[in-house]
């Protein structure tokens with residue numbers, strides 16, 4: 001997995017071919033603002049690799065329409081239109097122009113009522129906040145972006161072990177509970193999850209689990 005700096009550099013290179021000359025400076029500035037946000041970088045990378053209309057274009061605003069667990073529903077606005085992406089810190093999936101709505105399973109996942117109402121209720125995009133990098137949002141797990149009361153993504157370094165109270169990814173409990181010496185099979189992950197829920201898996205709690213981050217919110221308007 002590339003680090004954030006390498007990902008930004010790759011996007012900047014794609015932008016040299018994808019962004020109309022007159023829009024290059026603001027487009028680069030927006031990329032810099034989101035330079036530490038893996039969730040936003042996933043959208044930038046997809047956008048500048050594939051360009052939704054096949055025309056040179058540039059993202060001017062990134063809005064957050066919804067979030068659930070580690071997934072975000074973001075809308076990238078350009079001078080050509082508004083484009084929807086389902087994204088996390090690894091990769092983005094292009095869902096199409098906002099006006100065309102979304103696949104039913106995506107609506108269900110993010111908790112929207114119906115495919116018919118989605119384009120109408122989202123015509124007024126200004127109601128939705130500009131996307132703030134999740135690492136600046138103290139109500140979310142800084143590593144996997146679970147919200148208060150949600151379970152972490154398994155493997156999140158912030159998750160607390162219900163057996164020993166230590167860090168679940170580094171304590172030895174997963175091995176002792178499963179009676180094994182290393183985890184090398186997919187089935188062991190399912191077994192571990194079952195044991196975790198049986199014991200009482202510990203959801204994200206912003207007050208107890210969020211480490212203080214030294215960063216102050218960047219100007220994202």
Ligand SMILES: [Zn+2]
Nearest residue numbers: 141144152156
């Ligand atoms: Zn987490």
Ligand SMILES: [Zn+2]
Nearest residue numbers: 161164171173
């Ligand atoms: Zn433990």
